[in-house]
Amino acid sequence: MALxxxxxxxxxxxxSLPVPEKGEEPAEEAKEEAPPTxxxxxxxxxxxxxxxxxxxxxxxxxNNNMSFQDKMAAREAQANQPRKKLQGAGQERSKFGWxxxxxxxxxxxxxxxxxxxxxxxxxxxxxxxxxxxxTLVDLNWRCSLFVFVMAYAVTWLFFGAIWYxxxxxxxxxxxxxxxxWTPCVNNVNGFISAFLFSIETETTxxxxxxxxxxQCPVGTMLLLLQAILGSMVNAFMxxxxxxxxxxxxxxxxxxxxxxxxxxxxRDDKLCLMFRVGDLxxxxxxxANMRAKxxxxxxxxxxxxxxxxxxxxxxxxxxxDDRLFLVSPLVISHEIDSRSPFWDMSQAxxxxxxxxxVVILEGMVExxxxxxxxRSSYLAEEVLWGHRFSPMMSLAEGFFDVDYGAFHHTFxxxxxxxxxxxxxxxxARLEAHLYWSISSRLDEEKWxxxxxxxxxxxxxxxxxxxxxxxxxxxxxxxGGVTETQDQSVVGEQNGSVTTDQSESEA
Numbered sequence: 001m002a003l004x005x006x007x008x009x010x011x012x013x014x015x016s017l018p019v020p021e022k023g024e025e026p027a028e029e030a031k032e033e034a035p036p037t038x039x040x041x042x043x044x045x046x047x048x049x050x051x052x053x054x055x056x057x058x059x060x061x062x063n064n065n066m067s068f069q070d071k072m073a074a075r076e077a078q079a080n081q082p083r084k085k086l087q088g089a090g091q092e093r094s095k096f097g098w099x100x101x102x103x104x105x106x107x108x109x110x111x112x113x114x115x116x117x118x119x120x121x122x123x124x125x126x127x128x129x130x131x132x133x134x135t136l137v138d139l140n141w142r143c144s145l146f147v148f149v150m151a152y153a154v155t156w157l158f159f160g161a162i163w164y165x166x167x168x169x170x171x172x173x174x175x176x177x178x179x180x181w182t183p184c185v186n187n188v189n190g191f192i193s194a195f196l197f198s199i200e201t202e203t204t205x206x207x208x209x210x211x212x213x214x215q216c217p218v219g220t221m222l223l224l225l226q227a228i229l230g231s232m233v234n235a236f237m238x239x240x241x242x243x244x245x246x247x248x249x250x251x252x253x254x255x256x257x258x259x260x261x262x263x264x265x266r267d268d269k270l271c272l273m274f275r276v277g278d279l280x281x282x283x284x285x286x287a288n289m290r291a292k293x294x295x296x297x298x299x300x301x302x303x304x305x306x307x308x309x310x311x312x313x314x315x316x317x318x319x320d321d322r323l324f325l326v327s328p329l330v331i332s333h334e335i336d337s338r339s340p341f342w343d344m345s346q347a348x349x350x351x352x353x354x355x356x357v358v359i360l361e362g363m364v365e366x367x368x369x370x371x372x373x374r375s376s377y378l379a380e381e382v383l384w385g386h387r388f389s390p391m392m393s394l395a396e397g398f399f400d401v402d403y404g405a406f407h408h409t410f411x412x413x414x415x416x417x418x419x420x421x422x423x424x425x426x427a428r429l430e431a432h433l434y435w436s437i438s439s440r441l442d443e444e445k446w447x448x449x450x451x452x453x454x455x456x457x458x459x460x461x462x463x464x465x466x467x468x469x470x471x472x473x474x475x476x477x478g479g480v481t482e483t484q485d486q487s488v489v490g491e492q493n494g495s496v497t498t499d500q501s502e503s504e505a
Contacts, residue, residue, distance in 0.1 A: 107355065108357065109294075109375070111376065113373060136240045137240055137243050144241070152202075152233065156198050156199050160191065160194045160199075163222070183213065183216075184215070201223060202226055251364050255278055257274060257276050260381050261377045262383045262384075263341075263383070264385060265414055266334075269336075271334050272356075275388050275407075276323075276331060276358075277325075277403070277406060285363040287322070287323040287324070289323055289359070290359045291312035291314050291333065291358045292309050293357075294307050294309060295307075295355070313334075314331050314333050323362075336419070337420075346384045348418070352379045358377070359374050360372070383409060385412060385416075386412065387409060387410060388409055389405045
């Protein structure tokens with residue numbers, strides 16, 4: 001600091017002093033850029049010297065005779081410098097360190113249930129005409145209304161033109177003022193009147209002013225044909241509109257799924273859970289839940305399968321997939337050895353790229369038509385270590401459901417390891433407890449009662465008898481007799497010793 005105060009009058013915040021490396025010649029030409037070198041950064045705030053690896057900033061070129069290629073290269077280098085900074089700042093820091101840059105995955109099924117698939121290069125378009133009714137029902141509302149209007153307008157114009165042609169061919173238009181002339185259709189004096197008669201005939205209005213006479217057999221046949229074709233057009237178009245209006249697609253709008261799926265413990269097992277609810281008071285009859293994992297994979301033979309579908313069990317074996325959807329339910333998938341998430345940990349979940357498609361099917365109680373609601377969850381929409389907030393409370397005489405907490409979750413203590421590692425740890429703990437308890441029981445079994453008791457001193461009578469019989473004192477070693485030693489040795493070798501009386505018997 002003293003050096004700075006004495007040498008520099010106006011002190012900058014930092015000063016960079018280049019340190020030449022060994023074997024490096026001094027730069028003679030100022031045009032060339034110096035390579036990255038080690039410099040000393042003297043910071044006023046820190047008050048000490050820090051050696052860092054930095055690059056010398058390019059000096060402004062004072063030579064106006066630079067070539068065009070050099071100028072373009074310099075501009076490109078300056079334009080690429082802020083891009084590198086933005087790339088480094090675009091990365092997200094995860095719980096386990098700096099992760100890869102976030103890339104939005106293309107959904108296979110949208111959150112509203114729409115399948116994000118478009119069919120192209122279809123050459124056999126005639127197949128749509130073989131099922132014209134379904135084709136018309138599947139059209140959007142603009143096309144459906146256009147087809148509906150055009151179907152009636154074309155038939156009216158077509159038969160109106162035929163009625164006008166009959167009147168023109170018979171000469172009815174030339175005898176309009178002749179009262180003795182009997183026309184095919186009374187009061188038809190032009191194309192407009194013929195068109196109006198066609199509308200009255202097909203819609204069976206019959207105002208009574210324009211009527212067909214018995215002097216025109218061709219008109220009689222045309223009247224019958226228009227009546228039959230008009231009824232067919234009415235039945236077809238009204239049927240299409242009725243089916244389109246009564247489609248249960250809008251019923252699926254009131255079937256809601258949670259915004260996120262969660263993974264947490266249930267009964268000491270990792271489970272993948274999501275919530276589903278019905279906003280209407282009319283229920284879904286026979287509701288059934290299914291789930292699919294959409295993920296690309298490669299087989300052992302090297303075949304790449306894009307968007308491979310794997311079934312996710314949500315209780316098919318136990319019948320839990322059949323729902324009584326009166327109130328919101330949490331659908332649970334137990335992550336076991338048959339689950340595709342068996343080897344997935346929290347760290348691996350952040351790196352995975354998959355999509356979970358959930359499908360709810362059932363019959364609409366009001367119309368009796370089958371309804372299907374769909375949604376999906378990406379890997380970043382699966383929250384590890386979370387649980388859904390409760391949303392049902394007991395009120396006076398009924399159960400109150402608060403849909404404001406439908407998407408709410410809260411954190412819970414959840415191991416970050418995979419379900420396989422958790423099962424292995426539980427198995428090791430169970431085996432350790434089993435062997436520790438069994439070893440203690442074995443110790444208590446093999447230890448005799450005399451081993452734990454203190455040695456008993458011989459009485460005077462025993463010592464006297466011992467002296468008389470053996471000529472010396474009798475020693476009791478550990479208080480174990482000969483028969484006890486044999487029994488212990490026999491049991492340790494896996495054999496069972498019995499009493500002498502049992503062997504004799």
